[in-house]
Amino acid sequence: MGHKTLICAGIFIMHLMTTTRTALLSAGSNITVLQQYHFINKSLTWYEAQSFCRLKYTDLATINNMDDENQLINTLGSNVTSSWIGLYNGQTNRWLWSDGSGIASFTQWSPGEPSNSGGVEACGLMYDNGLWNDAQCGLALAYVCYEIQQDGSKKYVVYTQGQTWQNSQDLCRQKHTDLACVQTVQENLAIAAVTNVVWFGLFKDSWYWSDGTKTSFRYWKRGGSYSGNCVSVEGTQQGRWIPADCNKKATFICQGGLKLKKTVIKMKVQSDVDLTDSTTSSLILQKLETILSEQGLTDVQLKYERVFQPQLKTTENAGC
Template identity: 35%
Template sequence: MDGFMMMMMAALFFGLDLSSCSQCPARHYHYVNLQMNWTDAQQYCRDKYTDLATFESMDDISRLKVDFSYSWAWIGLWDDPKSWKTSMGNDTNSWRWSTTGETSKTGFQMWDSGQPDYKGAKETCVAMETAGVWFDTDCSQTRDFICYNVTKQNKKNYVYISQGVTWKSAQEYCRKHYTDLAMIENEEENAEANRTKPSGTTPWIGLYRVPWTWSDKSKSSFTNWNPEDKRKYGGDNRHCVMADTSHRWVNYYCSSKKPFICHQVSRMFSSTFKITTETDADLTDPAIYSQVLQQMNDLLTRQGLTDFKLRWKSPPKKTEKKD
């Protein structure tokens, strides 16, 4: 007798109004022992499974089987330069303005030659060079900065602040005393912001980004970097991520050929049924239906079912009709 029929019999016996849900783990992982570059591995995973592996927690990491005997294997994390190096982009790792937390609406950019370059995997904030061009740099550096306000004519008014602080501190100051760190959406505004600063200064503006994004567009912020990796997680054209035998991550050249890990998202489904029976037991008593659910859970487990969740659903109370 299959597990569903056993559940039905149990429901009849106990007199349940029960909603059952079978929910498999969000992802199953598959190690593929083929040598491919990151892009080809991505396509293979999308063709055969769901995508290159995404991880949202150490629980996901623990799902990797012990027989994954690779030295290195690609996973789905990368920092696509097309999202931030050649354009303003609209991806999760693209450049954003502090005042909106969103990517550029106009696409305007004024990068210096060779910028941005994400040198040392630390340069995720932007400052303005002497000639008004932009460059990415380490957010922990201390610099002067430019704030802005919006006038009644909906025009940005830029204010230079001569205080050497980190990008984050500059943001906090501007938000307290003005609108925010300078937001620049066209050439005229860039020229205006540049005119506010003294010659030779390189102040912060409001552009920043959060590097790394998952191939399947997951919003997961979980990381498991190898703290001993000397490359410091990015820069120098190492824009794709691979895992080692201990499941720690390092970034590497996307063109390198490695085995890889795919994931497959299991379908979620639910089954709801209603059984009516007579009983003296008070089925609205939490102690009683908790005991019933536990016995149901044990019964289904013995039938070999796993990764399910049972939920008690009480019927609506009937209201008496008034004469």
């Protein structure tokens, strides 16, 4: 009499995955998506840190405004080291706006300006006729700040006590939104109507963001002498930024959610045990997880999809 043995052939498809994370801040009835920053406590060059962040997250940290800067400082926490962010020297100067709104596409330069007399004029001022000039940032002048009203309009506030451009920027950010930026003829006329000669939010620099973001927000450390083509944030200086040598090794800050990483492993298994049995399947996955862990792969989720194709094999037994 013959009997039949069930041979189970299956293809196990293992998915190795990490998960994404999101962060939302609720402010009244508005929901604002926060920048997600991650402090990475390992020392790499700026270029190595950029590669790491692009592999694991989105890129090195970009800071768009003071809200982002405060979020960055919170991420640093008690870490007081110098940490790379995504700003680097692109070698090409552009005129930008202090509040982060990018390149000055609208301009009202006086005839022959900007002249960069002596090669040291990197800040913008406005005359009472609405025309602009470039000047040395260390001059003490009146300055004009702005803030956004509830109806979306801009309110301009002029301070007549002379300050350097940098000090004017700090004071405007403390009391209002920032130094005044100008996007239209109407805004330019509104500022000129209440001023004589004032600093406003125009400045010139050659720094770019690693992720291609056009934001022109800057938060430099005041004073001191620094050099280098990459930027680190200083935990000991209230999160201020300094230029540094890109080949120096430092901790760094990435941005963005942890990338979804999916690796598919296909393995064909043929056995005389029942691969549709959940206990058997669990034992196989546990064994694979152990092997992956021993190889240094952690924080993974393992699952499989089974393509089950039973085959019947008949075996004849000889008998009397």
